[in-house]
Amino acid sequence: MTTSSPDTVLAAERAHLEYARDQLRRMQASAASLDASTASDPLNAAVLSGVLARRVASLQEDPSTTLFFGRMDQRSAHGSETFHIGRRHVSDVRGDPVVVDWRAPVSTAFYRASATDPMGVELRRRFGVDQGRLTAYEDEHLTSGERSARSALLAAEVERPRSGPMRDIVSTIQPEQDEVVRSDLGRSLCVQGAPGTGKTAVGLHRAAWLLYSFRGRLERSGVLVVGPNRAFLEHVGAVLPSLGEVRVRHATVDALLAHDTVRAEDSPQVALLKGDERMAEVLRRAVWQDLGRPREPLVLPRGARRWQVPASEVQDEMDALVRRGLRYSAARELLPRRLAHLVMLRLERSGDFPGDRAQEAIARSAPVRAYAAALWPALDPATLLARLLSDADALAAAADGLLTEAEQHTLRWSAPPRSARAARWSRADMALLDELADLLERTPSLGHVVLDEAQDLSPMQLRAVGRRASTGSITVLGDLAQGTTPWAATSWREAMGHLGRPEHELVVLDRGFRVPGLVIDFAARLLPVIAPGLGAPRSVRDNPGRLDIVAADPARRSAAVVEAVGAATGEPGSVGVIVPDAFTDAIARALERAGIAHGRLDADHGDDEDRQVELVPASIAKGLEFDRVVVVEPSAIAAAEPDERTGLRRLYVVLTRAVSGLTVVHSEPLPGALGAG
Template structure:
């Protein structure tokens, strides 16, 4: 087995060694780590799933399968990306998962382990016991370079790097072209990102992050860290990632499995509250009305309004006698159940036993001695069941919402006219996206929604108060990681305040267990692109600070005025395709077919990301409707006719925000193609 680099004391000078020889020793350690990982996986596969019974055995078999899957090596990358030499003889290799030898000694330390924190946060002013931090350059699963950072004055001597200049490895990894889904960022996590990732499981974190600051990656890595640090606690409730659409989820879906976490579920908000099939589209003002927080009170009144007053006595025949409970006594029972704070269905399930108990009291007053079996029989009797149906009917979410939207109870006259825009019947109603949140609210009023251990909510600025309530109730006894950018809010109900959004999620921004973090250092969007897009900020999000790009390369920005925007787009795509990496062609939604046909005619292979389903994304060119672009990123981006994209939104502010989103999807280069004048803030020199 290849030897590891020698473990010399950090307080003594190591024997002279050339950079090439040292890199060879590091590669040998990588090969050793791969061999140990393969041994660990083979051992896991050899274990027998004998749990004592069928159910336990099946559960154990799944656990072993998941464990073996998590131990699968990926030859395209390396098992470690860094090393720290501490002020003890200890030398730690930091990687994506823990690898140990047959004696249990660590060969690679999981990036989530407590001792790995120093790799991300140690600095010359706070070295955290680290004397040397080493980063590795990687190509096709092999180590190609290393770079050292000495953090203490008395640190060990050694080469500052081999094959790379100071910090070039980190910069190259951040700026490396990316084809396909989002990758993990464990090798490049910055100190401010690491603090968010490792926040306690009981803490809800809200991240205001400008484009390219890595907020999505931070949220996913936080989920991975929580599962590592609090696995048993979260295993009971689970972890859920909520994203804006299927194209986005496909884009980020490979991150957690690459970190060994394969049990996290990904869903959209619409799927989360999928109580019905969406077959209608609301006008913006109607959607905004349905999404308002006060609809929760309207729905609560609508649900509990089905409980009717007791106007007649309950009469229960039993044998030769008829037992009577006066209406006022029944009403006392109904009132008591209504104020107990339980759900509508739970209270309804209690009612038969409460009525039966009242009958038993009447029996005892007459001299009988009934027992619990008699009470159960009375509760199941036809008379009691019929009475319960008459005063406390069983209802469904579809029936309650259909009745509300048809009658408009609890709404003003003008609002009632807005929502009554199509026939409403529970079985034939044509539900909209906004209706789904109303259905979910009613479902929770009827029966309590189970809470998860942790929820990661991305693009949270675009959710309505009612949608936020739906997500929040899934974390009523857990915590959340809330990710978004107020400047990128494009829906009719986009939030203007994280304090407001958190309130709808059931959390208080001024609470001890809730923290707001701001990420404004852009690692993925180059300076030329972010500065161009930031021209829009004063006109759409006054007071919000502009992001700062920390990329070493300014990127490419071309603004092309053309006569035919479709033909101009084809030419821009051909030019952009000469650059390395993925290419996104973002167009007005109504232009997807036109531009797609033109690309096909020009023999440009491409695929459409329409947001409705997961795409394989195996082709380098992706045609993206403007409304689907949020959360995606491409190395090269061509944006077609910005004025048309902006005008497709219901108002000017929403239009500029949509434009801000599509302009900030570029990682390396942006080409803007336009025949019409650019929106005011973008007019002038590209810079």
């Protein structure tokens, strides 16, 4: 391995970079010169104009980085070839590659080649980059028989201070991560990833790779990234655009299921019951038990005659529609046509052949539509759910054999609203409304869904996400040890079943690249309590990081926090101050009095401005990362949750947000598990 100041090798690479930039500008100018008005009609011209605009935008260069971050010389049947690997493809006037997209099949070897399996790679070169300039390089000679030393440039990039939103990891993807990223579109994956293993980045990069490899299909069907909260989505929202993928939708679970306004909060007991998978069958029964039974024949006046269809034949048609497995509303639309068909059979048997359009006219006739509507009434999710939660008899009929009388009593509203429009819905109700909406009309499916922090979703929420990928595939990301809800998953097999993916591939990532050893070892003391049997993550960073435990007198706790934050801001990189939710305002006032500028990531104070210091309530810390983290009062963070295990899981999440250093400030005794070891 060699690392050097600018020399002839570095000069040649810099010259290639300038050549690549020239070619990119040429490609951009060529795209900008294309004229959409030459399309055959205005509609096609508008579509083509949008395509060209996106093409021009995708060819913009980011001045803070370089067009390529690596190079490999690979031996093939045609001799030795050189490929420069970058974030986008750049070609010359003849169409030959100047820079190869990191997602291209040929780039796989750059990430996976090793001394034991060089994959034809003779040389792998990594570059040091600073503000768009190549500053250094390292070479690995994979076919020399020598064991490669650990890359200092790679380690420096992984451990580089963070500021602002999450960055892409294309220059540092590890072999086990690359295997997940390049998994085929037809495979649904579940990634169990310990803190700092890059599971979120891997999921986002898989979305980017899929869009590159299956662009035609996925641009039609769509890609969705689902995260736990708005702060998380703001943190990761720049990754895909930085890779040129701007047409990916991001949504929180709450936004995805926003069928109405949430104006109430359930107790943990009620929320747990509403999220139970048994509710799916309760709701299915509630929908279909509204069907009537025909008691009188269908009578249709036509001309001088009155045509009748016996109630038994009508019932047979209704039963046939139910057996077809159609959604309720689709079957309801078909019933008048089926009744019209029965009338047509009688007309034809009588020797009357009224023509092809007669059946549709009969189906639209007032007597047929009124008769069908009485048997198959129109339903809407809100009215149906309000009735179910208000009417003891309706709930008992739907829940018979599924929920106990005590559970039914727990579900029922103590004070039923005057109407569905006046109902005070909770977050848990949103998943029930979504289930009902799908029972009535099929939820459109996307081509691929990336679901992060999946362990925290209830079975009913998982069903809601899964149906949005019913005809596509899904990448599920999470960590069982970080489950912080009463219904948190304890098994990925069970969670994937709720998502409709009993057949899936489970991948375990346990090498931590982001969280330093001292921090992860400290947090891992909680694992035997919160996730028995789950292996502890292994930090592979050279720098063990820093861990400081500060015991403060209760009267000086805020002052100790200010001192810790002040010390953390003396170095570059982001600082997260993670506090019990109830402490947020008090710590904010302490920081303000000390003149420490900071942002707040809670729902009432969030904004889009990036600051070095962010004040974070513990309840929304999941998925975020900061160079240095100050955690305030761990015992209070744990105690805020409904039970000990959930509280310690929340604390585990909080402690593993640091990527360089962690300071714990406490006046209360630390939880017992943290004192061990």
